[in-house]
Amino acid sequence: MTRRRTPSVLAIAMIAISALSACGSGGGSSGTGKTLHVLVSANTIYPEQQRAWFTDVSARFKRETGATLTFETFATPNDELTKIQTSVLSGQGPDVYSLGTTFTPTAYATGAFLVLGRADWDTIGGRDKFLPATLGISGPDRDHEVGVPFTTRPFVMAYNKDLLAAAGIDKPADSWDGLLAQAKRVTTGGTYGLAVGYGDSFDPWKFVWAMSLQAGNPLVDKGRARLDDATTMKAYQTYLGWIATDHVVDPAAVGWKNAQALAAFGAGKAAFVPMVSATSKVSLDKSAVAGRYGYTIMPTIPPGATALPAGGVGAASILSGDNLVVARYTRNKDLALALIKMLTSQDLQENYYRTFGEMPTNAQAAASLRGDPALAAMVESASRSVATPFTGAWSQIQLALVNVVVQSVPSVSTGRVDSAALRSLLGQAQSSAQAALDKAK
């Protein structure tokens, strides 16, 4: 019996080795033709359509260039960040990345991505090919651009037509104070004026940024952080007050992600859901409020005001969407540019909108959609979107802004907005934002 033991151990080891090698060969350029690797965000709303799109685009790219295209997906912005960091460190990884707009400044700061020269822009079809507004966050200035706009996802607000009509409201307000007044009128019993995800890791700062900017504070001003400004304080008080003291938001929303806020709206339990993009249309058209809701831009008049104050910017949304960037370590720059040219062409952009509901950055494609009434709010929001400050420290500032909300949630859930505590949290956020800006190069 013991005689057979060694061979069996060896056999196990052999099986183990073959199991590992089976299809473990990842990446590497194949012998025939070149391979281009692309990293994009996983689409959890349209997973199958995304796979089909990958196949179509790869086939077309093969026809046009002869090269093979492989797509990788990342699940969360954190995943993407880690992937970028590790790829940059090792000098190997995807050739082309699709980056969220607010992450583009951080990516630029790493120096890991190709700065596009005039010739490069010409190769992909020229800057004029794009909606001018979408180029706002491609680089710190025109000579140092790394990002090519791929899709634009301006934020808007969805409203429930029935609930508004029942409360005698003819159209959504254009100021935050007006919105609050309307929300109060709608709130009855189990129905709330607003649906907001206070437990979301990404959304809260966008409100604070928009309200601050509308009041004239861009948060970062010539290398100085301005998070301890009175306008920012007012923004936090307004945002947190909705749920804590105004009671126009479901108390459970202290733990909601953005998706849950949308779900509550979809169930007809809230009159407004701010900070949603065109992709929400798919979900809402399958929900209880299908056909009974509309989109409009979010208020552009800051809290406490009835008109845009002097120095205020009437931003309807952050400049949101995806940029395509080319890794500096790529050995397939020409192919990468050819792909970007293809992905930003009119027909592909129109097709992309029809499949995924994401708005084109290609000017001609955008023009052809302008007539669609369902998109009027998105188009308007896109034209009034403002880019967030282009600094390598932005990710840290964003985190500091969200942290203020996270740490305020306990007191908010007991129905208070504690000004002293908020001031101290803002003080901390200010110093970490300033420290990050001081390190920025």
Place this chain on the structure above:
Amino acid sequence: MQRQRPLWMLVPGGVLAALLIVVPLAVAVQISLLDLDQYSFRQWLGAPFVGVRNYHEALTRSPLAHSILVSTGYAATVTVVTLPLGVAAALATHNRFAGRAVVRSAFLIPFVLPSFVVGTLWRIILQPAGVANRVLDPLGVPTGLWLNGPRSFWALVIVQAWAAWPLVYLLTLAGLQTLDRDLHEAAALDGAGWWAKLRYVIFPCLRGPVSLAMLISFLHDINNFALPFVLFGVPSPHDVEVLPVLTYIESFQNFRFGLSAAMAVLSVALIAVPIAVYLRAVKLDVGEEARTT
């Protein structure tokens, strides 16, 4: 007879440990001495050398001290909570009864579930309008916020204890099986009641396996990244800002790789102290030094 010592058999394990643990640790220490951030990591070896400045910053101007307090406090609480659960479970399933195999297996399930799954499950259970509050409300338990605020610490303790107690159970059960039957018979002859038997005969014999179980579970708790990360997300609520999440945020969200490495090195050093004390106290060797000649 001079014994041949097949030390070469240690080579595979040794090489792996050296390559993937010792070398990375050295690299981590090196990184902790550099001002490595998003602007410099592309050529990380060229990042400016700043000596112990990261350590200074970690100790004076970062939430590190608070995190150490939270981490050790939570790990110690979990260890204390899981101890009676694990021991009780082991005592209850030691003797044969119909269905024992099923019960034993069921007890192990929380332990084998991936942290990611446990975190996701409990995040949904503990959300403000979630099942936990729905069940607790009619029972008269005050409902409220579990995933942020002062209660979040207890949420973390409860969830981690739920997932970790089977380890104590397993090691205690194994310890019980090594007890000699004579011990039981002697206790029976003395006419000891069940509690006296446990108190004076069984528990003293379990001291070894149980303290080991506590050590291992303490280490697992304190280094658990996935559970708090999934349960609370980032940025962490203040009361559950545990060490692994703090160092993760510092490097992968704030890009302060040097500072993050310094924090991690400090925390390892901190954990190493009680471990060293324990290792000195525990009898690790099998003795019989004479055989080594």
Place this chain on the structure above:
Amino acid sequence: MTDVLPGRRARRDPEVTQLLPRPLRTLVIAVLLAVVGAPMLYMVLASVNSDLAVARGAVLPTGLHLDNYVRIWSTVSLDRGLVNSVAVAGTVAVVCALVAVCSAYVLVLHGFRGRLAILRGLLALQTIPGTLVLLPVFVLFASASTALGIQVIGTRWALFVTYLTFSLPFSTWVMVTYLRGLPRELDEAARIDGASSWRILTRIITPLSWPGLVVSAIFAFLLGWNDVLFASVLTNPDTRTAAVALQVFGATQEGGAIPVYGQLMAAALVCALPVVVVYLVFQRYLVSGLAAGGVK
């Protein structure tokens, strides 16, 4: 396990080893089963509930949404993740147990200078947090591929080597305690017969150590199956593990998606199933494997 004389077993009075009075025992078991079972039951219920009902915190399903179990396969490529996880974690389990028994054999049956340091190191190594070595390990793999001209990152090998290394300390330590329980005479008798160390290990020690090997293998398997931290940076879509695939469900995308909590629970159950099965199958060995050497 401890006594081998059949005569003694026959005389055994089952009551003498009784630890808890029957009512107390029943109570303890009932309470603990409820503690373990309630969240598990909820998970099963949620997995057949509609996504929105789970998001609302409904306990009982609004209907039997078994389609959750169908849709998960298309929402993320869970099938490929499961195959990868089985291949990587399974291989790690087997190889880890074999390497561990080699090391433990030397550490237990052969005295040498530094042995104590190694034994202590086995426990000390477990204090190192993954977040500390994540980046350095990555740097190392990256330089290895540059130096050797082979692809490391993104292959299953990278994961295999990483998990193997991090599971070795605990597995070796389990084997050390196990081998300690074996009668020393076995080794000595074989040695006098002139058997080589390798022969003793493979022909005598290993066949007698199955329970210990199983424990080592299971703990290694668990580590590989449950890791998210390393897998998320060391894999690409082809080599992605189930844990990483599952992460996609938890992803919060910018604006627009309705939470897929029902599917999330279904996917979590599917991912947990293999480990639970492995555990249930080897449960018998697990206790005896840890017990045999005396976890003292």
